[in-house]
Amino acid sequence: MTYTIEVNNVTKQFRNYTAVDHINLKFEKGKISALLGPNGAGKTTTISMILGLMKPTSGDITVLGQPAGTKALSQRVGALMQDVKAADGLTVVEVLNLFRSYYTNPMSLEQLLDISGLHKEAKRRASALSGGQRRRLAFAQSLVGNPELILLDEPTVGMDVEARTRFWDTIKGLAANGRSILLTTHDLYEADAVADHISIIAGGRIVAEGTPQELKRHSALRTVSFHAARPPHENELLKLPGVEKVEMVQSRICLHVEQTDELLALLLQQDWGVTDIEVHAAKFEDAFRALTK
């Protein structure tokens, strides 16, 4: 198996705060991989270390077979980070041409305008673009050098529906052509829809990994809902085996549980007047919440 990125037992500390805690990651060539996690989970810190913008406190990272931060990698890796500043005074075309001059085999200007969807704004100053347009320009900039590996930190923030659709079409096309993509997101629907592989990070640790299907399948969470003619107190429900969360709307009770067999048997033994029981597999959203809480 060829891995484009290997993160081995990496920790990053800022003074005495551990932002990334002994993580191991391996990303496959030609795949769209997502690092999914809530705010402050350690996603940007991880991407910054993979790019060599920051050094791990301990552990090591290999990118395309070389240590992260190796100078030659800048020609092979494209990156879109958060808070990209627009080049002062330059037009869209001038920015793109400037970036094209950095590479030996750059994409054509036409291709880059297509990718960014900025044909109409080509002569406009980059600093006068809207937030979403600036993001699209930055995305095109990250692709100028035909990179083998593309790292994208929260790429779709600020993009409208049309821009997102174009963005994902471009990303899928790049992956189909053998490029490897690693993106960060806190949007699990986005990760579910586009990623071949998801690593879930929370509190600086990798808490789950797999294809979207595997993550959903392995999520042990289920919901059991029922009608109770004589509903018990919530505390009593929380004492039932495997119950993680209780929701009550009048006499309809919904339990979020890890396993159902023992619970179902117990429910029928109570004197709560239980009827109309329904069992559902938890949604990906519930699994994600349970994993990252």
Ligand SMILES: Nc1ncnc2c1ncn2[C@@H]1O[C@H](COP(=O)(O)OP(=O)(O)OP(=O)(O)O)[C@@H](O)[C@H]1O
């Ligand atoms: N330079 C720094 N100095 C001190 N703490 C930092 C620094 N950079 C990040 N942190 C802290 O490390 C943690 C992880 O930050 P990081 O930016 O990697 O999270 P994230 O998952 O990218 O979050 P978000 O989704 O909000 O962008 C946060 O608690 C953050 O405050």
